[in-house]
Amino acid sequence: MKTLTKNHIAKDQFLKVRHKTEAICKSLKPEDTSIQPIEFVSPPKWHLAHTTWFFEQFVLTKYDVFYTVFHKDYAYYFNSYYENVGERVIRTNRGLMTRPTLNEILEYRDYVNKQLSEFISKGITSDIAEVIKIGLQHEQQHQELLYYDIKYIFGHQPSFPTLDTSIHLSSETNKQEFLAVPEGVYQIGHSTDEFCWDNELGCHKVYLQDFEISSRLVNNAEYIEFIDAGGYQDFNLWHAEGWDFIQSNQIEAPMYWHKVDERWMYYTLRGFKAVDNNLPVCHISFYEAFAFAQWKGMRLPTEFEWEVASEKVNYGQLWEWTNSAYLPYPNYKKVEGALGEYNGKFMVNQMVLRGRSIATTDNTKRPTYRNFFHADMRWHFSGIRLVK
Numbered sequence: 001m002k003t004l005t006k007n008h009i010a011k012d013q014f015l016k017v018r019h020k021t022e023a024i025c026k027s028l029k030p031e032d033t034s035i036q037p038i039e040f041v042s043p044p045k046w047h048l049a050h051t052t053w054f055f056e057q058f059v060l061t062k063y064d065v066f067y068t069v070f071h072k073d074y075a076y077y078f079n080s081y082y083e084n085v086g087e088r089v090i091r092t093n094r095g096l097m098t099r100p101t102l103n104e105i106l107e108y109r110d111y112v113n114k115q116l117s118e119f120i121s122k123g124i125t126s127d128i129a130e131v132i133k134i135g136l137q138h139e140q141q142h143q144e145l146l147y148y149d150i151k152y153i154f155g156h157q158p159s160f161p162t163l164d165t166s167i168h169l170s171s172e173t174n175k176q177e178f179l180a181v182p183e184g185v186y187q188i189g190h191s192t193d194e195f196c197w198d199n200e201l202g203c204h205k206v207y208l209q210d211f212e213i214s215s216r217l218v219n220n221a222e223y224i225e226f227i228d229a230g231g232y233q234d235f236n237l238w239h240a241e242g243w244d245f246i247q248s249n250q251i252e253a254p255m256y257w258h259k260v261d262e263r264w265m266y267y268t269l270r271g272f273k274a275v276d277n278n279l280p281v282c283h284i285s286f287y288e289a290f291a292f293a294q295w296k297g298m299r300l301p302t303e304f305e306w307e308v309a310s311e312k313v314n315y316g317q318l319w320e321w322t323n324s325a326y327l328p329y330p331n332y333k334k335v336e337g338a339l340g341e342y343n344g345k346f347m348v349n350q351m352v353l354r355g356r357s358i359a360t361t362d363n364t365k366r367p368t369y370r371n372f373f374h375a376d377m378r379w380h381f382s383g384i385r386l387v388k
């Protein structure tokens with residue numbers, strides 16, 4: 001028998017996270033919210049709807065016998081990739097949906113917020129509270145994606161619109177030190193009662209050789225040295241795939257960088273500016289991070305080295321590329337059903353990033369958190385930490 005509780009999840013906690021999503025979008029115009037400029041960028045309106053569908057699909061429809069769906073077709077429109085729950089609009093077609101309108105989606109959000117708040121207030125089992133918690137963590141991941149996607153939408157149009165936001169990078173000017181970590185057997189993985197994703201579970205031990213890790217991220221001044229030294233023209237520094245990637249896409253600098261009158265400028269969410277030498281370099285692919293490390297005669301940390309060294313370094317501005325492929329830990333267990341599709345099915349052909357970024361909204365700073373992207377992705381807030 002499941003216990004009924006009103007304490008596992010509070011209505012206020014639920015609404016606070018939901019309203020944060022709307023707050024991120026508050027300075028957008030309706031036209032900004034429908035566009036999908038490239039396959040991996042979803043329209044902000046889609047994020048607003050999809051995060052709402054998640055609660056409707058996995059909580060209200062499943063557990064609230066009195067619930068009536070807001071619209072019978074929204075599951076088809078706003079399911080992302082859950083094969084277990086049926087057909088959906090394919091990812092590349094998200095930007096084709098000018099309907100439902102933004103106002104209709106905001107009404108959808110209000111409806112689900114009200115229904116779920118009432119449902120929580122009646123008392124829910126701890127199992128349902130756990131699914132709601134996953135829904136909130138999911139929404140917070142989409143809040144971060146909203147920052148990436150809005151930046152891409154604004155950063156690829158001539159007027160370079162700005163977003164009303166307080167997030168910004170800080171200087172990484174502290175003297176660079178290389179902090180030693182001794183060889184040894186270390187435990188990897190999440191072991192506390194706090195929330196974590198299933199891909200962090202399965203604690204296990206790894207053996208690490210001695211290594212030294214940089215106390216700070218690579219900054220823009222150092223990255224410009226790499227550019228000026230011909231780093232993007234020297235195939236010896238690159239993986240074959242990376243070399244193909246920069247050649248075929250004519251990449252010679254991080255995403256959002258433009259050379260204007262021999263000076264590097266970049267788009268930020270606060271506008272088009274001169275590149276600040278002291279800020280950490282951002283929006284680079286794994287291929288670029290790897291090539292930069294090669295040029296420095298160093299390397300990227302493995303995800304295990306990163307996790308062990310995390311207490312020594314002040315991380316949190318940018319997701320840090322590691323040299324580890326995204327694979328299941330020993331004893332990894334995929335959750336049964338649709339939510340098992342959340343992480344496990346993506347464990348192929350992607351690289352792990354560790355830490356968090358200024359766009360991460362869940363307030364946690366968890367050294368075991370495993371983010372992952374394909375090696376050519378660079379619209380997310382990614383940076384470089386070196387190891388030698």
Ligand SMILES: [Fe+2]
Nearest residue numbers: 050080138142
């Ligand atoms: Fe999602």
